[in-house]
Amino acid sequence: MSNLSLALAVFWVAMLVGSPLRATEVKTAVLRIDRVVGPPISRLDAPPADLGFAGAMLGNEDNRTTGAFTGMDYTLKTQAVAPDKAAATLDALKAEGIGLVAVIAEGEILKALSDRAGPEVLLLNAGARDETLRDADCRANVLHVSPSRSMLSDSIVQFLMWKKWSRILLIHGSHPEDRLLADSYRRSAAKFGAKIVEEREFVDTGGARRADTGHVMVQKQIPVFTQAAEDYDVIIAADEAGVFAPYLPYHTWNPRPVAGSAGLRPVSWHAAHESWGATQFQGRFEKLTGRNMREEDYQAWLAMRVIGEAVTRSGKADPATVRAYALSADFELAAFKGQKLTFRPWNGQLRQPILLTDGRVTVSVSPQDGYLHQHSPLDTLGIDAPETACHAFGG
Amino acid sequence: MPRSTLVLLQAVLLFAGSAEANKVFVSNERGNSVTVLDSQSWEVIATFPAGNRPRGITISPDGTELYVCASDDDTVRVFDPETYKELHTLPSGPDPELFALNPAGNPLYIANEDDNLVTVVDVKTRQVLAEVPVGVEPEGVAVSPDAKTLINTSETTNMAHFIDTSTYKIVHNVLVDQRPRYAEFTADGKKLYVSAEIGGTVSVIDVSKAEPTIEKKISFAVPGVLPEWLQPVGIKATKDGSRIFVALGPANRVAVIDGATDEVLDYLLVGQRVWQMAFTPGEEFLITTNGNSNDVSIIDVKSQKVIRSVQVGEQPWGVVVTPH
Numbered sequence: 001m002s003n004l005s006l007a008l009a010v011f012w013v014a015m016l017v018g019s020p021l022r023a024t025e026v027k028t029a030v031l032r033i034d035r036v037v038g039p040p041i042s043r044l045d046a047p048p049a050d051l052g053f054a055g056a057m058l059g060n061e062d063n064r065t066t067g068a069f070t071g072m073d074y075t076l077k078t079q080a081v082a083p084d085k086a087a088a089t090l091d092a093l094k095a096e097g098i099g100l101v102a103v104i105a106e107g108e109i110l111k112a113l114s115d116r117a118g119p120e121v122l123l124l125n126a127g128a129r130d131e132t133l134r135d136a137d138c139r140a141n142v143l144h145v146s147p148s149r150s151m152l153s154d155s156i157v158q159f160l161m162w163k164k165w166s167r168i169l170l171i172h173g174s175h176p177e178d179r180l181l182a183d184s185y186r187r188s189a190a191k192f193g194a195k196i197v198e199e200r201e202f203v204d205t206g207g208a209r210r211a212d213t214g215h216v217m218v219q220k221q222i223p224v225f226t227q228a229a230e231d232y233d234v235i236i237a238a239d240e241a242g243v244f245a246p247y248l249p250y251h252t253w254n255p256r257p258v259a260g261s262a263g264l265r266p267v268s269w270h271a272a273h274e275s276w277g278a279t280q281f282q283g284r285f286e287k288l289t290g291r292n293m294r295e296e297d298y299q300a301w302l303a304m305r306v307i308g309e310a311v312t313r314s315g316k317a318d319p320a321t322v323r324a325y326a327l328s329a330d331f332e333l334a335a336f337k338g339q340k341l342t343f344r345p346w347n348g349q350l351r352q353p354i355l356l357t358d359g360r361v362t363v364s365v366s367p368q369d370g371y372l373h374q375h376s377p378l379d380t381l382g383i384d385a386p387e388t389a390c391h392a393f394g395g
Numbered sequence: 396m397p398r399s400t401l402v403l404l405q406a407v408l409l410f411a412g413s414a415e416a417n418k419v420f421v422s423n424e425r426g427n428s429v430t431v432l433d434s435q436s437w438e439v440i441a442t443f444p445a446g447n448r449p450r451g452i453t454i455s456p457d458g459t460e461l462y463v464c465a466s467d468d469d470t471v472r473v474f475d476p477e478t479y480k481e482l483h484t485l486p487s488g489p490d491p492e493l494f495a496l497n498p499a500g501n502p503l504y505i506a507n508e509d510d511n512l513v514t515v516v517d518v519k520t521r522q523v524l525a526e527v528p529v530g531v532e533p534e535g536v537a538v539s540p541d542a543k544t545l546i547n548t549s550e551t552t553n554m555a556h557f558i559d560t561s562t563y564k565i566v567h568n569v570l571v572d573q574r575p576r577y578a579e580f581t582a583d584g585k586k587l588y589v590s591a592e593i594g595g596t597v598s599v600i601d602v603s604k605a606e607p608t609i610e611k612k613i614s615f616a617v618p619g620v621l622p623e624w625l626q627p628v629g630i631k632a633t634k635d636g637s638r639i640f641v642a643l644g645p646a647n648r649v650a651v652i653d654g655a656t657d658e659v660l661d662y663l664l665v666g667q668r669v670w671q672m673a674f675t676p677g678e679e680f681l682i683t684t685n686g687n688s689n690d691v692s693i694i695d696v697k698s699q700k701v702i703r704s705v706q707v708g709e710q711p712w713g714v715v716v717t718p719h
Contacts, residue, residue, distance in 0.1 A: 062531045062551050062552075065511055065530055065531045065552060066530055066531065066551075066552040066553075066554070069530065069552070069554060069556075069565070069568045070568075277532070277550065277574075280490070280508050280509060280532060283490075283509060284509060287509070305551075309553075312553075312570065313570070332572070332573050332593070332594060333573065334550070334551070334553075334573035334574040334592075334593035334594075338623075338645075339593065339623040339624075340573055340593045340594065340595070340623075376623075377621065377623070
């Protein structure tokens with residue numbers, strides 16, 4: 001972190017020396033709300049300290065390079081705090097005159113922050129996947145650059161239908177977020193004509209998931225847990241809490257693939273993705289940070305680039321103008337996913353392709369060929385305008 | 396020149412419409428090679444290694460030096476177009492992707508995608524003359540016919556930067572649509588075409604006045620092709636400015652544009668993910684590189700028909716034809 005900060009500081013000073021006298025200041029921040037959670041099942045998934053911040057730094061640097069030509073001076077402040085400090089930290093950012101804030105937080109916290117922020121602040125949701133934030137609980141001062149649960153579940157089920165693996169065994173966890181994700185998969189299955197032949201719940205009993213002999217227990221328990229199911233083509237795991245899904249592949253009673261929270265996973269980004277100029281983008285991130293890019297980093301980069309594009313094209317930096325431009329028909333963003341990203345004006349959700357990965361390569365990208373929509377194939381992913389319960393955007 | 400003129404004359408007389416044989420060099424991004432074709436028989440006559448990830452490719456006006464951006468080697472490799480032997484390398488700066496040669500044959504202007512720079516290299520002394528800071532992910536490079544202005548497009552900043560070739564200072568920045576890939580001047584130096592891959596448009600910029608201004612944005616529509624896949628990349632203008640050809644990437648089409656009205660006249664079906672293009676010297680043929688089908692398509696310019704496709708190496712990227 002200190003090396004990175006130093007490199008950026010040197011860069012900023014260098015840019016300032018060469019920039020015109022009075023540039024318009026564009027003040028941005030990333031606010032990350034960290035809850036204390038246990039270690040992930042795989043230590044490869046342990047979050048780095050600069051999770052999300054690093055992506056925002058790259059996005060800010062991209063904006064600053066462009067800003068040197070347009071007379072815009074971008075600044076970025078990054079803060080990670082516990083949930084009980086979220087409100088006070090937002091207040092402090094506001095007091096500093098920062099009105100463009102990317103938030104990486106759980107849905108309930110984001111909702112509370114958006115109600116507190118007021119219309120003079122624009123929040124960019126770079127974390128929470130909750131459907132309700134884009135639906136009945138949508139807020140006019142929040143744009144969502146993170147995909148929703150329904151966009152992710154739709155992207156998986158479209159692929160399964162393309163594969164003709166339409167009979168699903170749905171295994172969900174016992175946490176509230178697992179149930180919401182399971183709801184999303186039920187909805188996606190109904191939407192695209194897949195059949196959930198059976199559901200099972202994996203109850204989190206607080207077991208020692210990383211005990212030395214964990215793999216021995218897993219090898220005995222998972223086959224039994226998945227035994228005697230109705231005939232199915234594929235397992236979908238709904239395990240947002242991260243309790244059991246990575247244990248499913250290779251341990252199922254029947255030799256069937258796993259998708260969802262393990263196996264084939266729907267993601268906004270992953271570090272092996274190379275198409276559409278992504279190789280250079282990954283390289284720039286790795287050079288800046290010394291690690292691979294995570295979803296939160298990509299989403300925070302998106303948040304900064306949404307701000308950058310809106311400021312560059314509109315020539316203004318106030319949150320109201322940024323919001324209005326982002327939601328207008330003129331807004332478009334190139335983001336290494338092969339097509340322009342735009343916002344759904346009825347709920348502030350960024351349309352985007354979803355990568356399907358096995359963790360090593362990009363297996364596929366949804367929307368799948370043949371899923372058509374009168375506006376954009378990207379609107380086959382997630383809640384569409386006719387179904388929305390969001391009214392904060394004039395709908 | 397006199398000898399080749401004579402050969403051309405004979406060819407025209409004998410084969411009415413057929414062209415002089417030239418060598419066509421195609422860089423194969425994943426094949427790490429250059430494929431050589433004969434522009435009369437359209438047979439592959441040679442393939443030679445060209446370093447890691449060869450992309451941009453061009454040739455000196457006298458036809459004696461072939462330049463290849465070996466992107467992953469962070470260098471420009473210079474080959475003898477007769478023997479295919481590597482003569483030497485040029486300092487290019489990191490990750491060279493695309494470049495343009497001054498019409499006089501020197502210097503070479505190179506876009507360094509990873510470092511937000513355009514590097515200017517003297518091809519004789521092999522020295523770096525200047526490094527010009529530009530926007531994020533510089534890609535397209537073009538030199539005006541009078542050699543006074545260098546254009547660079549930056550893919551994430553979404554600008555065409557106008558650089559004075561005598562001072563190496565940026566004199567204008569023109570904001571275009573998302574992910575500008577390529578810039579092409581008309582031969583009279585009055586118009587500049589800039590493709591925006593993700594924006595799906597080609598900006599037509601009037602460069603005849605003191606301040607460059609976007610006159611028009613050309614957009615594309617092909618029945619049965621999703622608009623998202625109409626992604627303009629390479630551009631070539633005929634010398635008389637009457638026709639502009641635009642490669643449309645994953646739409647597998649080349650758009651033919653009327654240079655007078657800047658309206659699309661036709662779409663020609665070529666190979667998959669069409670990227671860059673080059674004319675034969677007499678503009679009889681236009682060769683397109685098709686990255687996903689590993690071939691090149693040959694377009695008969697006069698009839699505006701695709702006459703054949705030829706398999707080359709893995710993931711063909713750039714193409715250049717010997718001048719004589």
